Amino acid sequence: xxxxxxxGEWIPWLGKTxxxxxxxxxxxxxxxxxxxxxxxxxxxxxxxxxEFSRQLxxxxxxxxxxxxxxxxxxxxxxxxxxxxxxxxxxxxxxxTQKWVRRVLTNAYHNDVNGICGNDDVGQMSAWxxxxxxxxxxxCPGDGVYIFxxxxxxxxxxxxxxxxYKGAKFxxxxxxxxxxxxxxxxxxxxxxxxxxxxxxxxxxxxxxMLEFVMGSEPNKQWATRAEDRPPxxxxxxxx
Numbered sequence: 001x002x003x004x005x006x007x008g009e010w011i012p013w014l015g016k017t018x019x020x021x022x023x024x025x026x027x028x029x030x031x032x033x034x035x036x037x038x039x040x041x042x043x044x045x046x047x048x049x050x051e052f053s054r055q056l057x058x059x060x061x062x063x064x065x066x067x068x069x070x071x072x073x074x075x076x077x078x079x080x081x082x083x084x085x086x087x088x089x090x091x092x093x094x095x096t097q098k099w100v101r102r103v104l105t106n107a108y109h110n111d112v113n114g115i116c117g118n119d120d121v122g123q124m125s126a127w128x129x130x131x132x133x134x135x136x137x138x139c140p141g142d143g144v145y146i147f148x149x150x151x152x153x154x155x156x157x158x159x160x161x162x163x164y165k166g167a168k169f170x171x172x173x174x175x176x177x178x179x180x181x182x183x184x185x186x187x188x189x190x191x192x193x194x195x196x197x198x199x200x201x202x203x204x205x206x207x208m209l210e211f212v213m214g215s216e217p218n219k220q221w222a223t224r225a226e227d228r229p230p231x232x233x234x235x236x237x238x
Contacts, residue, residue, distance in 0.1 A: 001031040017071035026079045027071060029059070036082055036139035037232040039089040049090040056086060060099050067107040068116045073099075075107045076117030081127050082138045085146040089138075089229050093147065093196035094182055094217030100148035101181035104131050133157075134171050134211065135198060142232040143200040147222075149181045150211055159206065167206030173213050180213040185221060196222035197229045 003011045003022020011022050016029040023031045033056075035042040043052045060073050067075035074080055084103060087095035107116045108128050115124045130136045134150030150173045157169045175184075186193040187210040188202065198209065222228075 001028050025077050030080050033083045040231040053090045053092055065106055067103055075103055078123050085136050085138050088146050088196045091223045093222045097149040097182050100131055139232050145198050147196040164204050169203045169206050170208045173211045175213045180215050182214050182217045184212040184214040184218045186211050195227040
């Protein structure tokens with residue numbers, strides 16, 4: 001992404017990792033991924049799923065293992081928090097699982113410096129809670145949550161009776177372990193699920209989401225084009 005000034009002129013280019021340049025608390029490389037309402041459109045613009053994935057992997061591979069303040073995946077600040085979940089849109093959900101688990105493990109600790117950045121309005125903590133449960137909204141408000149790498153063997157969401165008729169939604173992770181970050185398969189209410197995302201409406205009625213975890217990625221699960229998350233701009237979106 002590259003910014004223009006009020007006169008419509010390009011702002012002088014200082015390189016893709018230089019902060020500022022029309023970006024707030026980020027750089028042009030980080031802002032390139034901030035098209036949450038139309039990730040499929042961004043994939044097409046960047047040359048297709050393989051090229052998108054290649055650039056996205058490079059973005060993460062250049063990130064420090066602590067995920068503290070840096071020029072690449074800067075988990076210390078919120079503009080990139082959705083980015084680990086973008087691999088699922090390119091048909092590579094196992095890379096989402098890999099990087100989400102690494103962030104959950106390395107960027108958070110149970111001590112006085114337990115989070116790697118300012119907890120702006122609770123977002124830094126909310127990211128951890130959602131990631132630990134097993135899914136995250138790339139585009140809040142569009143009713144879609146992308147699967148990551150759940151940390152717990154069992155979590156039950158007690159849905160507010162005022163809005164959800166007292167329903168409960170339970171997430172389980174069979175074979176859960178620190179060295180088992182990869183989803184092998186999933187079921188929703190007992191039926192096999194071939195996609196790495198879930199609708200808010202499916203959670204709201206209550207039920208059960210079941211993951212089976214493993215030490216190696218399953219590169220066949222949730223990879224078909226028809227199973228990838230939708231764009232918020234497409235007709236018929238959830």
